[in-house]
Amino acid sequence: xxxxLAIGILLGLWQLLVVVGVKSPAGxxxxxxxxxxxxxxxLARQGVLYPALLNTLRRAATGYALALLVGTVIGLAAARxxxxxxxxxxxxxxxxxxxxxxxxxxxxxxxxxxxxxxxAMYFVVIMGAFPSIAMGVxxxxxxxxxxxxxxxxxxxxxxxxxxxxxxxxxxxxxxVAGMKQAWAxxxxxLMAAELIIGSLxxxxxxxxxxxxxxxxxxxxxxxxxxxxxVVGIAVDxxxxxxxxxxxxxxxxxxxx
Amino acid sequence: MSAVAxxxxxxxxxxxxxxxxxxxxxKVYGHGRAAIPALDDVSLxxxxxxxxxxxxxxGCGKSTLLSLIAGLDRATAGRIESPVARPAMMFxxxxxxxxxxxxxxxxxxxxxxxxxxxxxxxxxxxxxxMVGLIDFADSRPHxxxxxxxxxxxxxxxLAQDSELLLMDEPFGALxxxxxxxxxxxxxxxxxETGRSIVFVTHNVREAVRLGDRVVLMTSRPGRVGRLWDVDxxxxxxxxxxxxxxxxxxxxxxxxLEVGSDTTQ
Numbered sequence: 427x428x429x430x431l432a433i434g435i436l437l438g439l440w441q442l443l444v445v446v447g448v449k450s451p452a453g454x455x456x457x458x459x460x461x462x463x464x465x466x467x468x469l470a471r472q473g474v475l476y477p478a479l480l481n482t483l484r485r486a487a488t489g490y491a492l493a494l495l496v497g498t499v500i501g502l503a504a505a506r507x508x509x510x511x512x513x514x515x516x517x518x519x520x521x522x523x524x525x526x527x528x529x530x531x532x533x534x535x536x537x538x539x540x541x542x543x544x545x546a547m548y549f550v551v552i553m554g555a556f557p558s559i560a561m562g563v564x565x566x567x568x569x570x571x572x573x574x575x576x577x578x579x580x581x582x583x584x585x586x587x588x589x590x591x592x593x594x595x596x597x598x599x600x601x602v603a604g605m606k607q608a609w610a611x612x613x614x615x616l617m618a619a620e621l622i623i624g625s626l627x628x629x630x631x632x633x634x635x636x637x638x639x640x641x642x643x644x645x646x647x648x649x650x651x652x653x654x655x656v657v658g659i660a661v662d663x664x665x666x667x668x669x670x671x672x673x674x675x676x677x678x679x680x681x682x
Numbered sequence: 683m684s685a686v687a688x689x690x691x692x693x694x695x696x697x698x699x700x701x702x703x704x705x706x707x708x709k710v711y712g713h714g715r716a717a718i719p720a721l722d723d724v725s726l727x728x729x730x731x732x733x734x735x736x737x738x739x740x741g742c743g744k745s746t747l748l749s750l751i752a753g754l755d756r757a758t759a760g761r762i763e764s765p766v767a768r769p770a771m772m773f774x775x776x777x778x779x780x781x782x783x784x785x786x787x788x789x790x791x792x793x794x795x796x797x798x799x800x801x802x803x804x805x806x807x808x809x810x811x812m813v814g815l816i817d818f819a820d821s822r823p824h825x826x827x828x829x830x831x832x833x834x835x836x837x838x839x840l841a842q843d844s845e846l847l848l849m850d851e852p853f854g855a856l857x858x859x860x861x862x863x864x865x866x867x868x869x870x871x872x873x874e875t876g877r878s879i880v881f882v883t884h885n886v887r888e889a890v891r892l893g894d895r896v897v898l899m900t901s902r903p904g905r906v907g908r909l910w911d912v913d914x915x916x917x918x919x920x921x922x923x924x925x926x927x928x929x930x931x932x933x934x935x936x937x938l939e940v941g942s943d944t945t946q
Contacts, residue, residue, distance in 0.1 A: 479859070564770055577771075579770075580754060581790065581842065587794055591793070592779075595782075678780065678822060678823070
């Protein structure tokens, strides 16, 4: 497996830096992969890891679902209504390239200060992820072959039938590609939000990292980073990649 | 020659109600100076049960004519009258939906008309048998050859239950042997079902092999140039002497048209 090899090389390089003796300016030694893994074990035994993981996953799922809803509605509306597309098209591209961490201070000011910690997290996740969903819908719609629309007309399909039998199915692969990208955006948005405002709310993976920083507990920081990385990859592997591959295989768009 | 094959022509000559009547139909794309005339003053009658072939050089407006009859486009002037509410259409490409199996593709027109599931399945089976694809019912379009895909498209068009079938160069991309097999299928299905067919092609031999009549269209703008009655007994073969002779005559005429067009 090339992937295992890549992970092995990465861990090797990390270990090399430890052996060389890299230290922070404050004199703290860089922890190695072993230290981080041991710390993850400790956190699990202390009953800290799972609640943090669950809190974070719950936020990610809720925020992502809301982003999916908002993005799909805006994307579909913009795809079918030319005026709306002209109005929001470039705005969506701009929002997509805007790092969603910029929404954290604003969310902190308006929502966290009002005691709405969770809503602040959702807000940041939605702002980070919905543009990718909406752009995915738009581009998926634009890539439906014109012949399919001609066929639909000649078969007399219109309104809900047109959506159900032609548009939705035809746009699905592009939509899933947008969903996949939106997952990456929502995960990093959530981490930024938890890192900065997480200590006020119930703890998550991001707040573990922040705790590590304030306590000077480097193994804790690296344990948190590793966990965040693994969860991000795992969700993509378990949900989005199989979904995308299944869709493409059935349409004969995938080699092997 | 069988009686079934004779029937459509006889009916037309007997003057039964036409399935399509085009009266002085004109189609112009664009406006003002950028206007491009595609069809000019086209009048044509398609008889009930008739197999009419339209030939012409590329860009002579024959596909436009089909789109107008299909109701996918609107004429600039003139009238198109037909008792058929929605003609079935076969495109140059199969236009199958890649996410549906063969069965579901053929079933689509029935689903859209909300035909009951049990009746749907009976009729789809019958249609798949008719085009010889019952063993591929659960395959997906990408697993089929080009000829098989056009057969699925043919079955889907038949599922529309329209009295009029419009075919826009449906076999243009196929190899000679596959095309010949499809010519046989289309002729057989036309004889069995008694539908009216308007078949557009740039292949003159194909037109002569299939049609009761052949219409030659002139180019830029498209007009009806000449009409031939094809009084050749069916079953016909592409290589039959009579087919070749008439095709040569029509091709000579087509060359004249193309020649006069390029010297302008």
